[in-house]
């Protein structure tokens with residue numbers, strides 16, 4: 655069987671989610687870096703493969719998959735060991751809602767192209783872009799803390815990692831990079847700490863990708 659190929663960027667939080675999921679599933683995969691700083695994602699060659707011009711993209715089983723949540727869902731069905739999305743309907747909806755709170759409501763406001771547009775075409779300063787970043791993190795993490803707390807254990811839902819933790823950990827990594835205070839989110843911090851103790855999460859960390867900053 656050919657090894658899956660992950661089109662990745664070491665600091666991309668959406669790609670970081672997929673690295674974690676692949677590691678949790680124990681999938682042996684190959685990485686191809688798409689250098690976002692150099693704009694490789696916008697080049698015709700890459701756009702032909704992924705019209706959205708984003709990482710991650712995963713080539714697997716003869717498919718070319720895009721969108722991190724869709725990829726995680728595929729992996730969960732394809733490799734049923736270590737389930738990332740619970741089977742029971744209400745639990746499933748809860749875990750997916752937490753994952754989407756990060757992936758759909760926080761991350762898109764803070765990704766590279768949005769920050770570049772603010773600082774470029776719209777002429778905002780780095781300070782204003784940082785304030786924008788922190789604002790949307792705080793707007794998103796407060797409600798996520800409240801959503802998670804009642805059913806959290808070691809992780810955001812119970813005592814095993816789910817897709818919600820897979821989305822949380824990269825988002826908190828990003829928040830720390832931008833010096834956003836996180837003390838107000840004890841449930842999120844507990845899940846993050848427990849997740850980072852697992853090799854599947856630790857090995858997916860940007861600093862472990864062997865790419866110089």
Ligand SMILES: N[C@@H](CCC(=O)N[C@@H](CS)C(=O)NCC(=O)O)C(=O)O
Nearest residue numbers: 666667668708709721722765766767
């Ligand atoms: N919703 C997409 C978001 C993917 C995304 O925004 N990827 C970023 C890196 S984290 C990217 O490729 N950005 C390229 C750019 O902004 O030009 C997913 O979850 O996969």
